[in-house]
Amino acid sequence: MKNALRTRLAAGLAISFVMLAGLQWLLAGIAIERLLKAQLAQRLERDAENLLAALDGEAGAPLKLDDARVGGEYRQPFSGHYFRIVIDGGDDISSRSLWDGTLALPFAGSERIAQSEAAGPQGQSLWLLSAHYEKRGQSVRILVAEDLSALRAGLREWHLLYGLLTLAVVALVLAVQQWVVRRSLAPLDTLRAQMQALERGERERLDVALPDEIAPLVDQFNTLLGMLLRRSQRSRDALGNLAHALKTRLAVLLQVAESPAMAAHPELQQRMTDSTELMRRAIERELRRARLMGGTHPARRSDLRDAAERLAGTLAILHGERSPDIALDIAADITLAMDAEDLMELLGNLMDNACAWCRSRVRLSVERGGDLKLVIEDDGPGCAPEQLESLSARGFRADETKPGHGLGLSIVRDLVDSYGGALEFGPSPVLGGLRVTVHLPSRMALDAPSPEGVRP
Structure with a gap:
């Protein structure tokens, strides 16, 4: 149903939760990346301090790097671990892993330790830590860098796994949400069913x-x-x-x-x-x-066949001089959501009119399709086509010589209008006289309920 409350509520909750889950996944990814970079910075800072400790030399002599105290990762070419040591007024030392490359010195700011992303050998992306130290009266600047590819690969794997977990949780929550929405709105379905039962x-x-x-x-x-x-x-x-x-x-x-x-x-x-x-x-x-x-x-519900049979018996007595044969083609289990007096008024006027004009035969039948049709036809002289539209007009009489006041079909029209139906006049293809068709909404016709199916 378009714009159904259940659809709008479920869609609103689903969109809100998906947006919240997506935001949570994004923020969690940013937090994890910052945590990993913080751990990387701590490791690089420890390496810088270890390199500072490996700088040694005679008193008053330039500082020298003790290669024996340098880790093996800085000896393997393009290992992803690099350093460069710039001693003020002394040597400029680079790790063997840089091979013939070098690390560009970042802008020397006032901070003792600075971090940034830099380009490395063979197109590697490096996380660079630059630290300033003082040792034996000499200014030492140490650059330590590590390849970010392993960290980023780990982040991608984490994003994938966490994204799959988030999708699974979202699917589970949406399923639970649908169940909760249906359960919460079930009373509305019950109320709708009761309204339909009330109408029937x-x-x-x-x-x-x-x-x-x-x-x-x-x-x-x-x-x-x-x-x-x-x-x-x-x-x-x-x-x-x-x-x-x-x-x-x-x-x-x-x-x-x-x-x-x-x-x-x-x-x-x-x-x-x-x-x-x-x-x-x-x-x-x-x-x-x-x-x-x-x-x-x-x-109020009325038995259609019972009402028609009672009227047929009464009309057979009232029109005894012509002894009309009143045929009823009505299923025994059809009831109408119509007041009994209204049904008797409706059928009584139509059947009485048919008996008054027939030669010997009157037929009442019910057709069920897109709507409910009550069809009353007779074998009388019928009605001129130009008079069909005027039959239900108040006071109109097709034959002034016959008794009556011209109100019966007008009353029928008012009754049918009050129940949302329509009245149709035409020639009877079966009996040759007038055919009156009462169109009523299909919801008014239903099978007779069992006693236990009727609730107070």
Whole structure:
């Protein structure tokens, strides 16, 4: 997932640790190199002091170097160990290892001991130590040098081994880090699964057994969910009470309008009858709209085939004069994440409309693909192509001679819209009449869960 929290966290930690490990490897290499050069300088300084001790001679005579006290490494040509002794007013002595070469005198500063890197014979890179001494009243300057190739080879080997060890540690730490990140973010995966189960209708609330950083948010969500459900229920109860009260008053008005006393005033009687009928329609329409807007609990699940079978039995009685054959092509294990009343309203309007227009056959089927399709078709006369777009318009009636108010398909459209679906009209290629297709999100359809799979 792009910009996923787990990916960003893991990448940030990995980059930080790799940079830290690289910096540590670099600083450790610099420290090791300084330590080795410090040890080399100490060894060169001891050699310079040994060479100073090997300088001897008669009192008042020039200092001479006692070759017997010079180490063998300074006798082997190009051994990588070299010296040069410059005596003020006396000899300039170089080691046999220099062969015909010499060590260039560095700039004479005020320091008694100075160190620097210098070029040696045969392209060797040398670490040079220059020391100033006083012996028997004579100024002595001793240069001692050693080839750096062995030290650098050792450093390269150390860098390689330490780099491999660092990479192994980095790989191990990154693996542990990934495990820790996954384990730390596992509650978010659990929460996502619970949200999906809530959407499918398998749960009624979210668990709060989560880390302290997430639990307050989930608890607030559960509180909000319960509050919305209570508000919706109170709204429906209040509207039911209002409908009952208004319908009672409307019945009284209708009785008055049909009373013998009003028969003497036919115009007034007709106006009262029309007004009460309009009021009744308005009340029923607004009650349906309020129920749709009030929403339902997301955990509600409805058995699609059971609802269709009950409606088929009822419609067969209501339309007994034409005895419609209602065929149901619905799997027995499909449930919908939809309120039972909404499902009955949806199927009831569509199936009733199909039964009212059919000759003898009505078919309800379900197709599952990219989305969920509820298909209701009949073998009636169908609908003119230019009227298809107007079928779901409120108050539209394709045939004014048939009873009805033109509200059924409008209610279906509102229901389908509230669940994020779409309504499609067209000719039925199978039965020849009208085909109504309800497109619903595929996530609303799921197999019926086992009792132990439903958690409160």
